[in-house]
Amino acid sequence: MAPRTGRVLDKLKVAGVDDVAFSPDGRTLAVSPQRPDGTGAPLELWDLAKGTPTRAAVPGPGALDFRSDGRLLLAGVAPQPIDPATGARLPISEGLGRLNGTHAFSPDGRLVAFSGPDRMTLWDADLKAPVAAFPAAPGSAIEEIAWSPDGRTIATYEDGDRVRLWDVPSRLSLGLVFDGQKKIPLGNGSVAFSADGRTLYSAMPDGVVRTFPLDDGKVAAAVCRRAGRSLTEREWQRYLPESDRFDPCVSR
Numbered sequence: 001m002a003p004r005t006g007r008v009l010d011k012l013k014v015a016g017v018d019d020v021a022f023s024p025d026g027r028t029l030a031v032s033p034q035r036p037d038g039t040g041a042p043l044e045l046w047d048l049a050k051g052t053p054t055r056a057a058v059p060g061p062g063a064l065d066f067r068s069d070g071r072l073l074l075a076g077v078a079p080q081p082i083d084p085a086t087g088a089r090l091p092i093s094e095g096l097g098r099l100n101g102t103h104a105f106s107p108d109g110r111l112v113a114f115s116g117p118d119r120m121t122l123w124d125a126d127l128k129a130p131v132a133a134f135p136a137a138p139g140s141a142i143e144e145i146a147w148s149p150d151g152r153t154i155a156t157y158e159d160g161d162r163v164r165l166w167d168v169p170s171r172l173s174l175g176l177v178f179d180g181q182k183k184i185p186l187g188n189g190s191v192a193f194s195a196d197g198r199t200l201y202s203a204m205p206d207g208v209v210r211t212f213p214l215d216d217g218k219v220a221a222a223v224c225r226r227a228g229r230s231l232t233e234r235e236w237q238r239y240l241p242e243s244d245r246f247d248p249c250v251s252r
Contacts, residue, residue, distance in 0.1 A: 016041075021064035021073070028084055030064045030073055043075050045087055056087035063102045067125055068109030074127075079103055079114065081127055093128050104145040113154060115142035120156070120166070132171050137164065144190045149197045157189040163202045163212070177212050178202065224249035 018034040029048055033041035043056040043064075062076035066084065073082040078100055081090040101116035111122050111131060119136040123129065137158070144157040153174070154166040161180025166173055177200065190203045200212040224230065230249040231239070 019062065019064045021066055023066050023073075023084060024068055024070040028070075030066070030075070030084070032062055032064050032075065043082070043087070045073075045084060054087045056082055057089065058082060063104075065103055065105050065112070067105050067112075068107065072125075072127075074103055074105070074112065077101065079127075095130065096123075096127055101141075102143060102145055104147060106147050106151045107149055108151055111151075113145050113147070115145055115156070120145070120154070122168075122171075134166055134171050135173060137173065140164070146191045146193055148193045149195060153193075153197075155191045155193065155200055157191045157202060161189065161204065163191060163200070163210075165200075178210060180204075
C-alpha cells in the first residue's frame, strides 16, 4: 500500500497474519502467519520483486524484527534468529532460549530489547550475551517495544493499556505516560515514535490512537490545555520549591 495515498500496490496470498516486518532495503517482507485456530504456520519471507515466498521452519505467531543491516531476523514469542537470505535457523546462544515475549532491535542495530520473562533486558545485536536489565514493573506485562529514533529511549505498551518510557543510558524507568486502567487482550496494543522522536503514539485494538508530546514545550502546552489553568502558588511550592516561579502556560 502506498503510504501517502493509501493505494493498494499489490496483494500477497496469506491465510492469516499475526505480524509483518519489512527488511531494511525494502525488498523482503517477513510474515508471521496465523491459522484460524490461533496456532502458527511456518514463517514466510516474501521476495517482493518476484512475489514468491521462502518458508522457514519457525512456527508463528510472534513478533518479527530485522536487524538494521538486514542480515538477521528475529522471529517468534520464543525468539529464534533467522538468516533472511535462506530462511535457515541460526544457532541460539545460551540463555536466549529462556526469553519470551516481544522484542525490538535498536535503530543503530547494536542492541536488541526483550520484554520477558520477568523484566526487559538488552542483548548485543549478535544475540551472544545480555548487556543490561531494566527494573521490573510489578503488575505490568510488556506487550510491545518501540525505540526512539536516537536510541536513547524505549517506549513499552503494557497490559492494562499502560504506556511507559524507559531511559536507555541509565536503564531506569522514566514513568508512565498513560494508564488506561483497563484489561485488554494481550498482544493487541502498540506504540511508535514519530520520525523526529518528539511525539509518541499508542494504538488500542478498538481503534483508539493516542498522541503524547515528548518535548518540553509541547508537554507544557498539553498539560495547560488539559488543566485549563497554570500552577497555583501552593502547587508551585509543593512540586517545584527550588525553582523560581514563572507561568509555564504562557508562550515563551
